[in-house]
Amino acid sequence: MESQFGILLMLVLVVASSGQEGCTCATNKWTVCTQDVAGICTCTLVGSNHRVNCSTLTSKCLLMKAQMIPRKGKRFHGPRNGFVDNDGIYNPDCEDSGVFKARQCNQTDTCWCVNTAGVRRTEKGDKSLRCSELVRTSWIYIELKHKKMSSAFEDPEVANALEHLFQNRYKLHPKYIAGVKYNSPFIQIRLSQKDFEKSDNDVDIADVAYYFEKDIKDNSIFHSASTFNVSINGEALAIEKILIYYVDEKPPEFSARRMVAGVSAVLSVVTLTIVFGVTVLVILRWRRTGKYKKVEIKEMGETRRRPNLQLP
Structure with a gap:
């Protein structure tokens, strides 16, 4: 009788263990996921109780915050190259919805205003600094440079491959892809998203750019990082350099x-x-x-x- 109970308990543990392994967040590896008895998988951002919607991209603000959480004595790898404004990664304050708060401050009580991409758009000041609104980043320019190749790709082939990537991997609606230009070995991707155009179900172009940057730098946020691949006519598009420029709906206040x-x-x-x-x-x-x-x-x-x- 005891042996039968032991076998039954072992089977329960095996089933539970296999269920937990299948309970992961496909769009965010920086999460902790648990599965209840009903088989429902719930994922929260590492280091917090903030629930993550794994059917879409996680906001850039929450991702930056997760990167600042120590894990096993180490931090997650930050971007090798900082933002274009050279402020680098910081521990941001996020709204409950996941968007950046208009005013950001560090531990020394130095504050500044940011746009919806989390990039500083004002001079730094003290805690008396006021940011009246969160200004939307309406244009994002991504400049890429691929490695030397025996022959250049055709412009339409590069555009089709990258547009397909942004629509399928990052769930970006095609209306937000303003254009892709190619002049070997340089590629420019233009993303446009006005405030009145974006619905609650649309991913933000700032989040898309952040996911894309991580993929290019071999630090994918997706749970299955190995799935990232851009190929044209069977040949991989090997990117060796990426720069991202942010253009706001209102000019910066320097x-x-x-x-x-x-x-x-x-x-x-x-x-x-x-x-x-x-x-x-x-x-x-x-x-x-x-x-x-x-x-x-x-x-x-x-x-x-x-x-x-x-x-x-």
Whole structure:
């Protein structure tokens, strides 16, 4: 009788163990999942009680917070390259819905305002800083560079492969893919999502860009990381560099002092270049004629910094 009870108990444990192994979050490996007696699988974000919807992408804010939670004495691997604004990864404050709070602060009580992608858009200040609203990132530009190949791909082939990837792997509606341009070895992907366009069921382009960046850097957020693969005509598209640019619906609010410092540096370089050029010209003319001739240096006009990208 005892032996039969022992066998029965062992079978129950085996079934329970196999059930727990099947209880995972396909879209987020940074979760803790449990299965109840009814077979319902519930997953929460690691280090918190925040429930995760595993049928869609987890918000970037919650993912960044999960990365800051120590696990077995170590942190999750952060991005090798920080954000374009060089603030890097931080421990964000998130709303219950998972979106970033408009104002973010660190442990030294230094605060700043962010956009919906969590990227800083103001100067840093103290706790008296006020952020009136969470400004939406309406455009995201992703620049890629693939490794050297024997022959370049065709532009339509690259566009079709990447559009298919974003629609199927990241569940992004095709209307938010503004375009894909290819000029070997460089690829530019444009994502556009206005505030009035996005419904509650649509994934956010900031979340998509974050998942994509992690996939490219071999630190996939998906539970089955090995499934990431972009191939064109059977040949893998090996990406070696990625840069992401964020464009908000409203311009950033950086102080004029920071802009003046940058313009002053540019003017200094331009001035030195002109003086050097004029000096060389005078020396050459003096050697040729044997006489010194006055060379007039005209006043420089306003110098403007050109944007890296052309917005539509």
